[in-house]
Amino acid sequence: MTEYRIEKDSLGEVRVPANALYAAQTQRAVENFPITGMKPYPAFIWSMTVIKRTAAVVHKELGLLDANIADAIIQAADEILAGQHREHFVVDPFQAGAGTSHNMNVNEVIANRANQILGVALDAPKKPVNPNDHVNMAQSTNDTIPTAIRLGVLWKFDELIATLQNCADEFKKKAQEWDGVVKSGRTHLQDAVPVRMGQEVGAWAKAIERNIEKLKFAAEGLRRLGIGGTAAGSGLNAHPEYHARMVKGLTALTGITLYESDDLFESMQSMQDAVFFSAAMRNMAQDLTRIANDIRLLASGPTTGLAELTCPPVQPGSSIMPGKVNPVLAEMLNQSMYHIMGCDLTVMMCGQAGQLELNVMMPIMAHNLNEMMLVMIGAVRAFTDKLVKGLILNKEQAERWLAKNPILVTALNPIIGYNNGAMVAKKALAENKSVREVVLELGLMKEEDLDKALDAYEMTKGGLQGIAAGG
Template sequence: MRTEKDSMGERQLPDDVYYGIQTLRATENFPISGIKPLPTYVDACILIKKAAAIAHGKLNCIPQDVSGAIVQAADEILKGKLRDQFVVDIYQAGAGTSHHMNVNEVLANRALEILGDAKGNYQRVNPNDHVNYGQSTNDVIPTAIRLGSLLALEHTLYPALKATISTLEEKATEFQDIVKSGRTHLQDAVPVRLGETFRAWAQIYRDHLHRLETAAKDLQQLGIGGSATGTGLNTHPQYREEVVNHLSEFMGVSLSSAPHLMAAMQSLSPFVNVSGALRNIAQDCVKISHDLRLMDSGPKTGLKEIELPPVQPGSSIMPGKYNPVIAEMTSMVSFQVMGYDSAIALAAQGGQLELNVMMPLVAYDLIHSIEILGNTLQTLTDRCLKEIQPRRDRCQNYAEASLALVTALNPHIGYLNAAALAKESLETGKSLRELVLEKNLMTEEALAQVLNLEDMSQQQ
């Protein structure tokens, strides 16, 4: 065991842990969910500390050897070491001070080891005076949320959205010659191409990708350097520019300093904007996953216009049953993303005066939304969309049997006559073709041209 001291007194910690006394207090104060910080969020915090250490070493704000040791410790963590040392529950002290000090203490103690000193001997490397030099929870955490969200977008959601769009376009081309019945209000509508159904979905996701990329541009403006209230107290005049430049290099993204640091600290609107774009994607994910389930319904008593790939047995009691489980999972994750969006919106209005203290909630909910939505779309693409097979016979039969074909007769026999034909067809079981010819409303040649399914379903 080792003894550490803070402003409240002394506590003992196991000598093998790298966090310190303030982290210990936080674990005791917040035994709430058992959920630890997301790895992507930890990465974002460590990148900030690495950039700050480099900047402060260059500006002679902290000793060169301390700067180097903090940077080495940061690089080790970014490569996967000490990941089990970030232990504070996601529901914690306002603004994220508990997690922030967890990061500072782990880096300080590992830096002490690197310098040949003992963990907890904070004279040489102090979590507050060296690792956190020129910084505050109040500018570090909102910056970490921005960076963590950008990392999650680049590594998870953007690639998944692009893969989904590409696969849907491929299926659209593959299915372009298949005519099926359209449906509005879940009732018969005029024919459509199965390929165009998939192409429409591709366009929906393409539009969402554009909206998300536009919303995410706000995340590239950083409030780091604002210190406690946005005034930059205790920061070197060149620090802000230096740290932003280093972070841009680490991220591979063009970052900039926010035009007003106090505004960047107080308002969480960039996170609400991105979350809204995620909610928007999730809503269409639900719609499309429900469409897939309806079109695959059956196999004997449903639509069964397409076949989703069976990926696991579907029932514990009914043999031979296969359920659209990937589509079902997609809806569940989408509902969770929508719930997170509501929580983020509430948290964003929960600040007062110079700070919004609800940032830990936003940090988890926003980054988690991005990552689970990205993982979901990638899974939907790989384990469902790529292997969808059409049921050409079903599609053709439904298209030919649809009462909505009568719509094409409107210009030739009038709306009311067409409606009467539809009613009679439904009552007698006779096809529209039979009734039109039986009543001598059109010639067989003209009727064949008007009720040509391929022409009717072609994009005008």
């Protein structure tokens, strides 16, 4: 067998690897865009394939597609959905044409595999299944790619939410376990009024859950599909029932709740739903990296830092310093979240770069959104399993810092006044004494009242310390 076969498209003949399921247009894209060597993510291949499969079913039911051809397309698509033929999806995500190369890669692979199913060889001069006329029937790159972007994100969405909720739940467990430990709060990275460790860690869990709600809200817009708008939103070359049948069929096939678009022109012109979801991902990323940084600060040491927390040791931390262990999972989460924020910037810039009836920047938007999903799921899962679950509280160290904290005097403001409090704090810090010692030394309060007012645990409940409520 020769190494290549000859395929034709509207521009002429192209040499294609003999065993490749793709054809001329895909080969041209491979030659035109040798950018990174990266290939489409599985989520994108899956989403494009379910579109093609559903279209074949709809057109068979409408009597617009020969049953034998439709069944062959459906079988070919099912093989791809089962994980076969992935090596034939070869177009670099950095490309032009709004994703035409991606769309034709899928059309050609499904068409050629369908032809094989019908007993026709790849190098046959005439093939019954055509990638444009049959696999791409009533479709355009301009409505399939936006639909694939939405489906690709939604395909991994439940996994994303479960992963994030698991992280929040593990923080909740730590918060409950550690709620009896009072520590020094810190603002501006300086000593502040006391907080309970449970309050500090519980707030991390709440921040993640609030961001989960934002993601769920943003995902709702992705459920609105513009498939059936074809080239410009008018639905030219599509059956009047095609749009509604496609949305219903995709819902049934994927198990994902999907809605019809109330304006196919808007669904093709605007990428606002993808941009909005990306922004929600960025928002989650910035909060997660903040939490990772808090853990890194609290775990600093172990002898010359705060050392209120200890991260589980998972690997040696230095090639030259024996015994060093670093918070590598928190550092990994930082870098992963920075990458997601960068991906979001690209999505946002691509979203505003659409013109008139189409946004031609969709290929990299699809790639980045799929990458954001994968990175966040993988990074948060590793962070939760390998760091959060094994996080250790150093109770004695937290209480040691609290005992030295001159800002405890804040609780005495309603009793001795702000100026006296400032004097106490300065004297305690200068003479390395406790607030209690200085207040008694200066005769500002009786010992019994002072001890009641300086109850650090009571301070974490808020309100006025050492002053009885009026009757």
